[in-house]
Amino acid sequence: MVFSSPTGRNKQSPFGTSDDRKKGVPTFRLQPKNPPPPSMPSADDLLESAKVVALPMHTRFRGVKVREALIFSGPAGWGEFAPFVEYEDAEAKTWLAAGIEAAYLGPPAPVRDSVRVNATVPAVPAEEVAGLIARYPGVDTVKVKVAEPGQSLADDVERVAAARDLVGTVRIDANGGWSVQQAIEAVAAIGDVEYVEQPCATVEELAQVRRAVSVPIAADESIRRAGDPMRVAALDAADIAVLKVAPLGGMRALVALAERLPMDVVVSSALDTAVGMAAGIGAAAALPDLDRACGLGTGEFFVRDVARSFRIEHGTVRPRRVEPGIDLPLASAERTRWWHERLRRCHDLLTRR
Ligand SMILES: O=C(O)CCC(=O)c1ccccc1C(=O)O
Numbered sequence: 488m489v490f491s492s493p494t495g496r497n498k499q500s501p502f503g504t505s506d507d508r509k510k511g512v513p514t515f516r517l518q519p520k521n522p523p524p525p526s527m528p529s530a531d532d533l534l535e536s537a538k539v540v541a542l543p544m545h546t547r548f549r550g551v552k553v554r555e556a557l558i559f560s561g562p563a564g565w566g567e568f569a570p571f572v573e574y575e576d577a578e579a580k581t582w583l584a585a586g587i588e589a590a591y592l593g594p595p596a597p598v599r600d601s602v603r604v605n606a607t608v609p610a611v612p613a614e615e616v617a618g619l620i621a622r623y624p625g626v627d628t629v630k631v632k633v634a635e636p637g638q639s640l641a642d643d644v645e646r647v648a649a650a651r652d653l654v655g656t657v658r659i660d661a662n663g664g665w666s667v668q669q670a671i672e673a674v675a676a677i678g679d680v681e682y683v684e685q686p687c688a689t690v691e692e693l694a695q696v697r698r699a700v701s702v703p704i705a706a707d708e709s710i711r712r713a714g715d716p717m718r719v720a721a722l723d724a725a726d727i728a729v730l731k732v733a734p735l736g737g738m739r740a741l742v743a744l745a746e747r748l749p750m751d752v753v754v755s756s757a758l759d760t761a762v763g764m765a766a767g768i769g770a771a772a773a774l775p776d777l778d779r780a781c782g783l784g785t786g787e788f789f790v791r792d793v794a795r796s797f798r799i800e801h802g803t804v805r806p807r808r809v810e811p812g813i814d815l816p817l818a819s820a821e822r823t824r825w826w827h828e829r830l831r832r833c834h835d836l837l838t839r840r
């Protein structure tokens with residue numbers, strides 16, 4: 488796929504490199520129905536409108552209580568660049584491609600006007616579960632984090648039981664924290680759930696657990712952090728694929744991957760601000776088949792967001808354009824500089840040929 492430039496010469500698409508294609512990473516493809524691709528914006532273009540924000544959170548999640556993100560605007564709206572701070576540039580660059588797609592192309596055509604979401608419960612004490620779920624009106628599916636370092640299986644069992652008392656469907660996410668043996672024991676102890684997401688770190692281990700238990704297996708990191716997201720299917724390692732817009736390089740890349748994967752998909756946030764959430768919801772709204780609740784309610788984690796957050800009503804959210812406010816919780820000058828430099832390096836990686 489080439490990306491047209493104002494000079495008429497072809498440039499590399501920001502939505503995937505030829506190297507990515509060899510690895511099977513989905514790339515943006517120009518379909519007859521799609522609008523013509525805009526020219527690749529320069530890093531200066533992106534930084535001109537950029538705001539670096541530091542959003543305070545109610546509960547610690549993934550070890551952080553403040554979520555940093557860089558947002559920028561383009562002709563189609565706002566885009567987000569917010570790879571987790573510990574990610575290397577090689578991994579972070581697809582997050583930039585996703586932000587550019589949002590700001591310069593906007594979302595693909597929707598096929599539905601609402602998306603069912605799950606409540607997300609971090610590895611909190613069981614007594615706190617009800618209070619967290621109460622933030623998600625009408626939601627009947629809860630995702631509970633398990634296998635938190637420093638906690639015991641008994642903590643997981645109690646936390647899941649607390650969620651089960653309140654809603655019809657519980658899914659769990661171990662973020663790769665178990666060995667195959669631990670996963671098998673944990674699944675036996677926790678009991679029936681909709682699925683267990685990323686019980687172990689590798690695709691091979693997921694395949695082994697899947698063969699040993701009757702609970703369905705979902706792959707998250709094995710898709711979003713893998714060189715080849717199709718390996719999960721090739722090894723029959725999962726029943727469900729958890730797909731995230733930013734690590735996959737955009738909404739269209741996500742929709743294209745969903746089409747190729749022979750399994751149910753769930754679209755989930757990467758702790759996105761309202762700008763990134765709009766892209767997640769936009770991708771979910773464009774999927775022809777979407778039967779399960781999506782992890783797109785994490786706006787509830789933020790004390791403040793960059794825009795009016797997506798209201799959860801009757802367990803669903805609706806796709807819409809997001810317009811950030813003028814009074815944003817900005818990051819420090821030092822962190823802002825760090826994000827600007829990171830964006831420049833990732834932009835370089837995306838456009839280098
Ligand atoms: O899927 C959800 O319910 C919310 C999103 C979520 O859990 C998440 C958010 C940021 C980083 C990783 C993850 C994850 O699914 O592991």
Ligand SMILES: [Mg+2]
Pocket residue numbers: 660662684685707708729
């Ligand atoms: Mg996960």
